[in-house]
Amino acid sequence: MFTGADSEMDQKTAGPSGDLLPATAGRGVRVTRGAAVEPYFIWLTRICAVVVMVLLAGIFMVLLIDSLPALRKFGFGFFASTAWNPVKEQFGALAPVCGTLISSAIAMLIGVPLALGIALFLNELCPFKLRATLTVTIELLAAIPSIIYGMWGLFVLAPFMSTHVQPLLIAWLGPLPLVGALFQGPPFGIGMLTAGLILGVMILPFIASISRQVFATTPPVLREAAYGVGANTWEVSLHVLIPYARTGLLGGIMLGLGRALGETMAVTFVIGNAHRISASLLSPGTTISATLANEFTEAVGDVYLSSLLALGLILFMITFAVLFLARYMLGRIDQKVAA
Amino acid sequence: MKPDPGLVLRRTVVNRIAIGLFLGATLLAVAVLVLILGKLVFAGVSAFSIAIFTQGTPAPGGTGGLLNAIIGSAAMTLVAILLATPIAVLAGTYLAEYGRRSQLGNVVRFLNDTLLSAPSIIIGLFVYGVMVVPAGHFSGWAGAAALALIALPVIVRTTEDMLRLIPDSLREAAVALGCPYWRMIVSIAWRAARSGILTGILLAVARISGETAPLLFTALNNQFISVDMNAPTASLPVVIFQFAMSPYRDWQNLAWAGALLITFSVLLLNIVARTIVSRGSR
Numbered sequence: 014m015f016t017g018a019d020s021e022m023d024q025k026t027a028g029p030s031g032d033l034l035p036a037t038a039g040r041g042v043r044v045t046r047g048a049a050v051e052p053y054f055i056w057l058t059r060i061c062a063v064v065v066m067v068l069l070a071g072i073f074m075v076l077l078i079d080s081l082p083a084l085r086k087f088g089f090g091f092f093a094s095t096a097w098n099p100v101k102e103q104f105g106a107l108a109p110v111c112g113t114l115i116s117s118a119i120a121m122l123i124g125v126p127l128a129l130g131i132a133l134f135l136n137e138l139c140p141f142k143l144r145a146t147l148t149v150t151i152e153l154l155a156a157i158p159s160i161i162y163g164m165w166g167l168f169v170l171a172p173f174m175s176t177h178v179q180p181l182l183i184a185w186l187g188p189l190p191l192v193g194a195l196f197q198g199p200p201f202g203i204g205m206l207t208a209g210l211i212l213g214v215m216i217l218p219f220i221a222s223i224s225r226q227v228f229a230t231t232p233p234v235l236r237e238a239a240y241g242v243g244a245n246t247w248e249v250s251l252h253v254l255i256p257y258a259r260t261g262l263l264g265g266i267m268l269g270l271g272r273a274l275g276e277t278m279a280v281t282f283v284i285g286n287a288h289r290i291s292a293s294l295l296s297p298g299t300t301i302s303a304t305l306a307n308e309f310t311e312a313v314g315d316v317y318l319s320s321l322l323a324l325g326l327i328l329f330m331i332t333f334a335v336l337f338l339a340r341y342m343l344g345r346i347d348q349k350v351a352a
Numbered sequence: 353m354k355p356d357p358g359l360v361l362r363r364t365v366v367n368r369i370a371i372g373l374f375l376g377a378t379l380l381a382v383a384v385l386v387l388i389l390g391k392l393v394f395a396g397v398s399a400f401s402i403a404i405f406t407q408g409t410p411a412p413g414g415t416g417g418l419l420n421a422i423i424g425s426a427a428m429t430l431v432a433i434l435l436a437t438p439i440a441v442l443a444g445t446y447l448a449e450y451g452r453r454s455q456l457g458n459v460v461r462f463l464n465d466t467l468l469s470a471p472s473i474i475i476g477l478f479v480y481g482v483m484v485v486p487a488g489h490f491s492g493w494a495g496a497a498a499l500a501l502i503a504l505p506v507i508v509r510t511t512e513d514m515l516r517l518i519p520d521s522l523r524e525a526a527v528a529l530g531c532p533y534w535r536m537i538v539s540i541a542w543r544a545a546r547s548g549i550l551t552g553i554l555l556a557v558a559r560i561s562g563e564t565a566p567l568l569f570t571a572l573n574n575q576f577i578s579v580d581m582n583a584p585t586a587s588l589p590v591v592i593f594q595f596a597m598s599p600y601r602d603w604q605n606l607a608w609a610g611a612l613l614i615t616f617s618v619l620l621l622n623i624v625a626r627t628i629v630s631r632g633s634r
Contacts, residue, residue, distance in 0.1 A: 047532040054534035058446035061439045062460045065508060068501065069463050072474060075481040130377030138374060147378065149626065154385050156622045158562025160589050161615050164596050164607065165388050168395075214384055221381070245363060247370035268469060275471020277565035278593065302473050302565070309480075309569050325477040332474075336466045344462070 073329065080323035082315055091323060097288035099313075104320035106301075106327055108288045112205070113300040113328070116280060117273040119209025124216045124273075125266055131217070132224035133250050148225070155218035163282030166211040167203070171283055174210075175202030179295055197293040201285065206294040208284040212276055216269035223265030223343070227258040264342030271336040275328060277302035301328040389615070396612025399605035404613070408577045409591060412600040418610050420577040424586040427579065428492055428571060429561055432499035437553060440504050441542075444511025444549075449537055461512070467505040475501045476566030484570060492585030495571025502563060503556035510552025514545040551625045558621035562614055564589035588614050 083104065084091060094105025135148060179200030186196045231254055239253045255262065285297020286307050299307075301324045312318045403417040410416025443460070451457025476498050483494040518541055526536040542549070572584040573594065588610050595607035 047535055051532050051534050054537075055450055058442045058450060059456070061442035062446040062451060062456065064439055065443055065464050065467065065504065066456075066460050068504075069467060071482075072478040075478050076474070079477075079481050079485075127377040127380065130374045131381055134374035134378045138371060139378075147382070150385060151378075151381055153619060153622065154381060156558060156618055157385075157388065157615060158564070158589065158618060160562065160564045160592055161388065161392065161611050164592070164611055165391055167596065168604075169387070169391055214381075217381060245367040247367040248363070250370070271469050275473065277471065277473045278589075281593075282597070302471065305473055305477070306565055306568055310572065322477060322481070325474060328471060329474050332471055333466060336469055340462055340465050 076322060076326040076329055080319055080326045083319035083323045086316060087320075091320070092327075095288070095290060099308075099317050102314065102316045104316070106320075106324055108290050109299050109301045109304045109324055110327060111290050112284070112298040113274055113302070113331070115294075115298070116205055116208045116212055116284070116300055117270060119206065119294070120212030120216055120273040121266070121270060123210060123213030124220060124269060127213070128217050128220035128265075128269070129224055129255075129262070131221040132228055133254070135221075135225050136228045136254075137246055137250065148222075151218050151221055153218075154214070155222070158278075159215065159276060160278040162211055162215055162279040166207060166279060166283040170211065171202035171207050173202075174207050175200045179206075183295070194292045195294045198291075198296050200295060201297060203283045203285045204295050204297045205284070205291075208280045208298075208300070209294075211279050211283060212273045215276060215279060216272050219272060220265050220269040223268060224258070224262055227261030227265065228254050230261070231257045260342050264339045267335050267339030267342065271332050271339060274335065275302060275332045277306050281306045301325070392608070392612050392615055395605070395608035399609040400612065401609075404606075404609055409575055409586070409595075409606070410602070412598070412603060415602075416606070418588065418591060418606060418613075420574060421586045421588045421591040421610065422613075423577065423579065424492065424571070424574065425561060425588040427581060428496040428499055428567075428585060428587060429557060431493070431496035431581070432503055432560055433553060433557060435496065435500040436503040436507060436556065440507035440552075441511050441549060443504075444508045445515065445537060445542075447508070447512040448515035449533075449541065464505045464508050468509060471565075472498075472502055472563055473565040476569045479566065480569040490570060490572035490584040492571050492581035492583065495567050495585055495587065496581070498566035498570045499560040499563060502566065503560050506556040506559055507549075507552045510555065511545070511549050514548025514552070515541055517548065518544050547628050547631075551628045554621050554625040554628075558618045558625070561621075562589060562618050564593055568593075 087094070087104065091104065092106050092110075094103075095107045096103040096105045097108060098104070131151060135144060135151075139147060179196075179202070182196045183198075183200060187193050235253050235257060236249060239249045244252070280300050281303040284299055284303050286299050286303060287297040288299055288304075291298060304324060305321055309318075309321055312321055401417075403415065405417060405419060405422065407415070407417035408420040409418060443464075447457050447461055447464075451460070479494050479498040479501065483497055484490055487494070522540060522544065523536055526540050527533060531540075567587050567590050571587055571590070573590050574584045574586040578585070592607045592610045592614070595603040595610070598604065
């Protein structure tokens with residue numbers, strides 16, 4: 014790997030030792046010419062780095078400017094209205110925003126415990142020979158394109174939910190007070206619950222991967238001390254590993270939440286695209302990203318298009334707030350590891 | 353002091369249950385992967401034929417393949433990588449070499465990490481605003497630009513990480529010999545990190561070749577076989593989306609064939625990239 018670099022250095026070291034005098038005129042010119050390139054090269058790399066920074070600001074500006082017509086027309090009512098009527102040009106963001114938050118909440122409820130379980134299994138229990146294979150297998154879940162999750166959700170999971178899971182949920186949980194309201198209506202298969210389930214599976218590998226890395230930073234002394242006084246695996250996990258890693262875990266969970274909030278294709282397939290807020294998790298709904306994917310290319314008229322872009326702006330602000338927080342927490346972990 | 357048998361029993365039972373749940377969670381995740389790949393192979397292979405690679409997308413009820421989508425995807429991915437790689441490698445170089453501890457470096461690193469997990473549909477809206485609206489029509493160029501913006505942070509991050517793996521003694525050796533710093537980066541740091549940077553590019557290709565959402569608003573779709581990037585351009589993910597959501601059986605079958613093609617290309621790219629990394633670290 015380093016052979017190229019080595020041979021280059023050999024040539025250079027051969028030079029001065031052969032000449033005896035290091036600073037001959039010819040060599041001096043060559044070095045000066047090389048050094049003159051330095052500031053240009055620094056600026057070239059710096060400008061490319063700034064491009065990354067400008068990009069984020071640019072995205073925000075473009076979304077803001079393009080969504081101004083809708084925000085001007087509807088004012089703050091846009092955020093509080095559930096109206097979505099392309100014919101009368103009345104739009105409100107409440108239904109998609111609620112859908113985004115609810116589907117992500119379901120995803121977190123499913124994905125976080127599973128991911129923590131996987132991370133603890135891989136770190137504490139897994140036989141060493143299996144560990145690398147299992148880690149890669151879990152991480153490959155993250156590599157599958159979201160549209161594949163969507164298709165699988167629509168053709169495999171939704172029918173399964175509709176015939177096997179949802180009738181049971183309606184029969185068992187439906188009659189209960191309070192919780193029962195979440196499980197009413199016909200078992201369509203598609204809807205909030207199925208979308209949340211798919212999202213939960215999709216964010217699982219991300220959270221599991223980060224949690225595993227964070228758990229691995231726990232000093233061995235802590236674990237050994239706990240095992241040494243007789244704690245078992247569960248007690249070590251609950252009282253040593255999780256408390257020690259909590260900032261990093263929270264960062265990983267927030268990163269997963271950021272993914273879930275913005276995920277588009279998988280949700281679009283299984284959410285049902287209905288612009289209303291329903292108490293029941295079994296009924297179809299919509300999210301910001303699903304609304305955009307379904308309606309953007311068919312949107313006619315400036316107000317419709319601008320309303321969709323305003324939805325994009327809301328999604329941008331929610332996800333970036335979550336991602337900033339996640340990176341801030343994970344960043345502190347990095348420093349802790351380095352120190 | 354005698355141990356309380358009830359406490360011992362309770363702790364053992366709780367521990368066993370916890371271990372069972374940890375194992376169950378892992379098995380569940382592996383089972384989901386197997387179920388998804390199994391369904392893909394089952395539904396995709398039966399729909400697979402040589403026509404996939406030789407014919408364009410059909411009308412409902414007709415016969416055809418996915419050639420226009422494959423060409424469009426390949427062209428847009430290629431342009432996106434060619435656009436993103438130089439900028440991303442230079443930006444990653446800045447972060448790892450000149451801007452290691454600078455304020456600008458820290459800010460850019462933070463924003464790049466955020467961009468890395470940003471929703472791709474937002475990138476699509478951005479490119480729609482700056483390229484599709486001014487041009488007045490959807491185009492393959494806009495699609496490629498959107499994909500480039502998604503690939504960019506991936507390559508920046510891996511370039512920085514890989515350059516940081518190179519020991520500083522190598523840098524110091526070169527600079528001590530009178531080599532200007534930029535020359536050291538070009539002929540030593542980049543050369544030593546070559547396979548790592550290549551891995552980043554491969555991972556970026558894997559990431560963008562499955563992206564659907566940003567292409568919906570930028571490249572749209574095209575039912576004809578075409579290499580004109582200035583016109584709306586078909587892509588595998590968008591065709592899969594359209595065909596899978598359609599009520600026609602034969603379209604759905606083609607979507608499964610396309611899904612199989614895309615998933616296995618992406619998984620293969622990931623495995624190749626991992627192999628390069630693990631060989632480099634040995």
